[in-house]
Amino acid sequence: MAPRAKRRMSWTILRRLVQALALLAFIAFFVWSRRGGWPGSVVNASMRLDPLAMLSHLLASRTILIGSALALITLALTLCFGRVWCGWLCPLGTLLDLFSLGWWRGKRDAPPDSWRMVKYGLLLTLIAAALFANLTLMIFDPLTILFRTLSVTVWPAVDQLVTVAEATAYQIPALRSAVSTFDGLVRPRVLPVSPVFYRYTVLYAGVFLGVILLNLVASRFWCRYLCPLGALLGLVSKVAILRRKVNERCQECDACARVCPTGTIQPERGYASDPGECTMCLNCLDACAHSAIEFRPHLTPAESQTYDPSRRQALVAFGAAIAGIALARSSGAALRDHPRLIRRPGAVENDLLSKCIRCGECIRACPTSAIQPSVAEAGLEGLWTPVLVPRMGYCDYSCNACGQVCPVQAIPPLSLEEKRQQVIGHAYIDQNRCIPWADHRACIVCEEMCPVSDKAIKLEMVELVKPDGEMVTVQRPHVMRERCIGCGICEYKCPVSGEAAIRVYVPPLGW
């Protein structure tokens, strides 16, 4: 008995090891997605492994990307072994295991099985919407949720904490050299040299926290009831080869049902499980004291369940997708009339909406945090698509990282020279707030910062008499619109407090 138990134990340990490695790899790819890290085509592999993202992108954009073929690996794994992605590889799944909150959850009953329909509904709606060139629902993809959370909330917060700790330790003379050494190790490789800021960080943290807290209702609540990627892989798993089987040695002790994280082992059906729900975690294999559980190859499809997607559900999903898109398209945001909807260099608006999988790679890659997830600018349809917010950061004239890292070419991967030619907006001066214009005092920061040559901001030397009779000479900035590329460094660096006195807007129609 003892040696057998030991052998089985090794499966769980192996799984946890693989989970840890996959999570670390995901985080490493995340960290070095930033410009100056690893090549964009390498780090975005974590997104290209996601079959839901690649399938919906294929449907919505009607373009085939060779790089998307990486997702076939995940599909092949699923066809052979079932939802191993969910149990062994998915970084969000691993985090849900780490923060399973079992102690707080106690022994409460899981929600009824019919809830499992929700994820299939979400998947079908997502696919239907993708057929109509809409990818809004990709915000529910687990990888995009985790990646966005890491880049927009976790890393900036870690950076702030480290900076405060460093600044505090640096006050102590004996620690100074140690702090310097430590800082040299983490910056710029892991943390940014200058702090990065994102809008609405609490919102993204809240979404992520919600996904974790749902574990209080049932373990892996997200994976069981909501995850559209899990639903896709679950459907494939119905015909997967390797499958769990309970043999005649079963003593009906309930041990396996108790440890199953997705609650798919049904005592009333002879402890059978649904391959579409089983994440192949092999917990039950360990828990069974009677060697009653085996994983064997099968060629027949799994039997259907009450919560499996039906024809009716598919029709409802289709209808929901059409209605949703129609609603989104008729809302004001669809006019693209937001003056600050500044997109990444080279991106075309309708193109971007049907190509962007909302993964946030570009947001992470941007070294100045100029690219932020859109909340208001692009409406509901473009929620969390990348938008350039110049007051948060400027488009670095020496950087083309966002195009390089995008896994789906939602913007073309431009060379640095090409990117420098791209006009993403135009700067306008607010003469009521601009220091030389309104206060007749010296300030040339926008002109100094302007990276194009010949400069797109010119200084006009004027002599004028102020209302109080004083004669002053002051240099007033003017934007030479035909040379302005809208990089936004002028707006970012403008020393006026709050809203800048020079701001970048979408260029006029037909410019």
Added chain:
Amino acid sequence: MSQLTRKQFLRRLGAGLGALIGGWLLAGCGTEQEPMPTQPPAAAPQPPTATASSGATALPTVTAGESVAPTPTRGETAAPSPTVGEAPVATATRSVGPPDLVVARGGEPEALVRRAMAALGGMERFVQRGYNVIIKPNICVAYHTYEYAATTNPWVVGALVKLCFEAGAGRVRVMDSPFGGTPEEAYLRSGIQEQVLAAGGQMEIMPQFKFVPAEIPEGLDLRRKDIYDEVLNADLVINVPIAKHHGLARLTLGMKNLMGVISGRPAMHSNLGQRLADLTSRVRPALTVVDAVRMLVANGPTGGDLDDVRKMDTVIASPDIVAADSFAATLFGLQPMDLDYVRAATEMGLGRSDLSNLSIEEMAVGA
């Protein structure tokens, strides 16, 4: 698992934290020796065997031969070299000593720097054995390579690093905080990183927390600013600006280059001339080497058009930052007093801008 009592828990926590802090301390000791802010009186020459000044005694390992010497307030007052066999240190007396300012023309950048420094009395005049040297070039943006003359010539910086080590410096770091693009990218694209590393120096990325509030006692307008701590505590700061155009200051030269060692730069721009002079009174680089190998004459400070670049093959070196800026202004056809910051600094007595009364040695190096 047995229950931990509170006492056991605290004991283990204490041991763990102690080990962590000890480890940190040890890790730091191997890499860096820096003088603490509380320094011995500036006049007292340190014997060569002096291991460390007050604060540094807390660090257990001190590299043999390293001595922490007082910071010279200006080049002229550099203390005699503590090590026997070093080149004798010249005291800058006006008539017999080295000139106030050296201009080297027409040659490769490294040769220009070497000849200029030799004429100025050698780097040994500024560097003593074991000195912690910071070289501050102008790496203001990450946009262009050195040909565009927005950033200091890499070979000029490299030559200075070499000269410092040849004079016995213990540690030479090169740094700037660019306003456009990230420092790592700027260091790379400027070409400076390659030359500095090849010469054995280090590129330091300037993190936020090292900009600490500093009083500027002599400041007339700017009385307080966040200044890079290491720059204030280095044994020697060498200022290596590139001569170029600037929309407000007209030219960015030595004093304008010091904007790179402070944070909160946009706020400097009203009354820029006086504030730059105030900043100079606090930082006081002991040596300024103006790189005019290539000059940017328009669309500065960012540049980007080779038509705005003039190849001058000139290097200006002086312990007097005001004199160096004054002479550099003439390369652009301007008078020293055309620059607000030169005027303000002259009035504050930070240096001399009366070029006709300075002893200036001009030399042709030849290619």
